[in-house]
Amino acid sequence: MKFNTLSSALKGKNNPTSKQRVANAIRTAGIAISFDTGSAPADRARYSPTLIRWSANLVREPRSHSRSRTAWWRKKPELLPLNSVVPGAGFGRQTRCSSELPMSDHKPLARQKAIVTGANSGIGESVAIALGLAGADVVVNYVENEDAANGVVDRIHQAGCKAVAHRADVSAQDQVEDMFERAVREFGTIDILVANAGLQRDCAFAEMSLEKWNKVLEVNLTGQFLCAQAATREFLRRGVVPSVSCAAGKIICMSSVHQEIPWAGHANYATSKGGIKLLMESIAQELAPKRIRVNGIAPGAIRTPINTAAWNTPEALKNLLTLIPYGRIGLPEDVARAAVWLASDESDYVVGTTLFVDGGMTLFPGFATNG
Template identity: 40%
Template structure:
């Protein structure tokens, strides 16, 4: 265990599984006290806490719907009451709805926007206020997506929300730079998680499709995303308002599909 974040407290939203749990455990490995936020998966959140504690770290699970300001306020206040401060916020909670835009139900659109964009704003606003009051700086990392920088079929609400997260990140970075609060975003490509497996089934693409389309010829890993977040959360890099794309070269590749790759 390193001491990179020793004495720091981090809130990671949507941390009961996938990329979120990987980020939480990695921050804890580097010395941070971590708040594992979940909406409904209490058992999985508890398992993440137990994993961190088994490795000698400190973590608690806190239930909150990120689209509900009262829930987020209560989570931030509980964090401050128990640990004294909020130093790092990672906005990872998210969802998607796959389907043709022409047939998309408006309620499905609103729910994705509420969680993936409005939820990020709410958490940034409430935690950011606390960081400013603490006057010790802070770091916010918003999990966006490469799909926030490109169009992708059957993903209208998700792509729109993640594009909003990217520009929200830049705006907050400019506003809060005088308070020594860095605000950056990570834009993952296709990362191998159980959630990815579920969306593949509904969207009709295979592992081989992703491997052929990605210049690095594979999915990214949760551990790689956690390493990216660790860099962005450090707060000692003179980096703010940036979007770190971790997509294996997907959005840089003009060829789009590598038929002959083995």
């Protein structure tokens, strides 16, 4: 549903047909909002998700909101986490994840320097922008599509922070080392690593080539090893700077629900994520005494290019939603907000934990009706 269509529906909020349309729109999760018409771009970016969530409230409690007709949804943006999803935008139109993260005076990462790998697409893009909005200077790592990386850099600049795009294959040790050297050269040091880069090479096990196996393990697991090691060396060199952070450094390993859930047809990917779990926990145990915090994030189904086939048709989306108790596909911002928190001192006592951002996917939803 396009922004103006939804607005029109809301304007007629005393009309049961419109209300029903909005209610249906909100119930059927999974398709992002198209911001191509409506109010000024900044307003659309800031308030559109608010509008959507408030419209849900409107449907449930029409009387409580019907009094404030004048831009009522603008008055309560703080009520709205920016993660609502509304059908109808068309599968081909990716919502710009970045535009849904709000500017805020709260800068929990002020004066901190971050590297985000695989930061020109999907979750990494959203994480890099969220770190910038939270006050961090960011190295935007990419391996292909420089233009997309530069777009992320621009967004971080707009937030008032420094950013550079840096091409490096995370599975190549010399390129990882060059990237960290450049980060230290440009920013002085590194405080945060979000080891996010990853890929899939799906295949039935009996057919899986050694190349497919190796590629996934090299990027997803060895890439995290190399980046985490380079970050650790810099954290140990510099130590704690209390005016910047309680910790000497923070490492966030992007894992997956498939560190827990076996995944037929994806043995290489699930193995890599299972490996990330124990890599993360082992180095968290080893490095905690040095005041380096290592944690993981395990996303469930997040709407990004890596898993397009899982959400880009109504049938696929319907099947996917049977696995998600919360009833909607995740958005990159859902993960980005978790990453900002884990990178900040607000999570200072959180060490060696995997934070599942999965709408309940790991709750064995198949047993919800008694198995």
